[in-house]
Amino acid sequence: MTRQNSADQRNAAGEWAGAGFETVAIHAGQEPDAATGAVVVPIHPSSTFAQDAVGVPRGAYEYARSANPTRTALETCLAALEAGTVGLAFASGLAAEDAVLRTVLRPGDHVVIPSDAYGGTYRLFARVFAEWGVEYTPAPLDDLEAVRAALRPGTTRLLWCETPTNPLLGVADVEALAGLIHSVGGLLAVDNTFATPYLQRPLALGADVSVHSTTKYLGGHSDVVGGAVVVVDPALGERLRFIQNATGAVAGPFDAWLVLRGAKTLAVRMDRHCANARRIAALLTTHPAVAAVYYPGLPGDRGHAVAAKQMRDFGGMVSFTLRGGEEAAVEVCRRTRVFTLAESLGGVESLIEHPGRMTHASAAGSPLEVPADLVRLSVGIESAEDLVDDLTQALAALN
Known part of the structure; x- marks a missing residue:
C-alpha cells in the first residue's frame, strides 16, 4: 500500500x-x-x-x-x-x-x-x-x-x-x-x-x-x-x-x-508578504526608537548576500530591537491595532509578538535565549499603508 x-x-x-x-x-x-x-x-x-x-x-x-x-x-x-x-x-x-x-x-x-x-x-x-x-x-x-x-x-x-x-x-x-x-x-x-x-x-x-x-x-x-x-x-x-x-x-x-x-495561493501571497515586509523594514531602519532591524532584504544585513543568492525574495518576517529595552518592546506589542498580538506567523493577517516572553520562552536562561528587547513581526497581506501607519503610531508612544 x-x-x-x-x-x-x-x-x-x-x-x-x-x-x-x-x-x-x-x-x-x-x-x-x-x-x-x-x-x-x-x-x-x-x-x-x-x-x-x-x-x-x-x-x-x-x-x-x-x-x-x-x-x-x-x-x-x-x-x-x-x-x-x-x-x-x-x-x-x-x-x-x-x-x-x-x-x-x-x-x-x-x-x-x-x-x-x-x-x-x-x-x-x-x-x-x-x-x-x-x-x-x-x-x-x-x-x-x-x-x-x-x-x-x-x-x-x-x-x-x-x-x-x-x-x-x-x-x-x-x-x-x-x-x-x-x-x-x-x-x-x-x-x-x-x-x-x-x-x-x-x-x-x-x-x-x-x-x-x-x-x-x-x-x-x-x-x-x-x-x-x-x-x-x-x-x-x-x-x-x-x-x-x-x-x-x-x-x-x-x-x-x-x-x-x-x-x-502560496506564490501570490508570498509576493505580497515580501513587498509589505520591505515597506516595514524601510520604516524601522529610519525610526529613532529602533535600535536594530533584522531583515535579510536590507543590503546591510549580515545575511543579505547569501539570501540574494539562494532565495527568490526575502520573506515576510521582520524583527527589531528597541532603544527603550524590554518594556518598550512590550509596549509596542500592546499598542498595535492592525498587527494582532499573537503567536505563530505566516497567515494573511499581520501578527506582532515578544519572542522572549512568548514563542521563545522555553529558551530562557539557555545559550539560545533571545534578546529581551526584541519584537518579531509576521507581516501580512493587508494594505501596506495601514501597516506602516499602525507601527508608526505604536512607536510614537515611545518618544
Whole structure:
C-alpha cells in the first residue's frame, strides 16, 4: 500500500517537473475527481476502506493512519513543490521534526543546531532527545568555521538548519552547509518554514531533508496546524513513512485539505508578504526608537548576500530591537491595532509578538535565549499603508 503511494507521488511530481511553481501548486496531485469530475480534491474523512477479500484492498488504501486520499494529494503536491521524491504530511511542524530525528538519530549521536533556533526546536533537543542520549551543539550557522569546529566526525549524524532563522532572521548558506555535513557522513535538514518552497528550495541546494510547519505560510490562513517533510532519497522517504505510520502523528483529512487549499495561493501571497515586509523594514531602519532591524532584504544585513543568492525574495518576517529595552518592546506589542498580538506567523493577517516572553520562552536562561528587547513581526497581506501607519503610531508612544 505505502509503496504504491510512493510511486504515485514520484509519477505526479515528475509529470509537473517542468511547470512553473504556481502551476505545480494548483495541479500536482490534484487531478479532477475520477468519479464526479470535481476540480477540488475531496475531503475523505473515512477511517477505514473496504476490502474485496481478506487482505485484498480494493485500492491503495486500507486504514487512514497509514494513508488517506486527501493526505496523499497534499503529500504529492508538497513533494513537487520542493522538487523532492517523497513528501509526508504530519499533525504539526514539531511532529514532522520529531519524525526526522527519530529516523536519523540513535543514542550517542550528535547534532549541530542553530545558535538562534526556534524555541520549540531547542526544547525538543534539550528536553526530549537529550534524555535519549543524543547530544547537540549550538553554532552560528552563518559562520562556516564555527560549524566546522562543532562537527564531530563519526558521531555528527545531522546538521539542523533554519534559514532564515526564528526570530533573528539569520541566513545560512545551504550549499556550503551541505558540503560540510556530507564530508563527515551526516545529513542536512533545513527548516524551510520561513522561506517556503516558493522562495527557496533547499533540496536543490544540496540538503537531504526539507521540513515545514504547514501551519504557517503553506496553510496561510491561521486555521490549521500541520507539518511536512520532503526528501530526495526514496529510501530515506520510506524510512520516514514507516515512522509516520508507526507513531501516528499524521495530518487529518480536513487539515490536509486546508493546507492543500492554502498551497494553491502560496506564490501570490508570498509576493505580497515580501513587498509589505520591505515597506516595514524601510520604516524601522529610519525610526529613532529602533535600535536594530533584522531583515535579510536590507543590503546591510549580515545575511543579505547569501539570501540574494539562494532565495527568490526575502520573506515576510521582520524583527527589531528597541532603544527603550524590554518594556518598550512590550509596549509596542500592546499598542498595535492592525498587527494582532499573537503567536505563530505566516497567515494573511499581520501578527506582532515578544519572542522572549512568548514563542521563545522555553529558551530562557539557555545559550539560545533571545534578546529581551526584541519584537518579531509576521507581516501580512493587508494594505501596506495601514501597516506602516499602525507601527508608526505604536512607536510614537515611545518618544
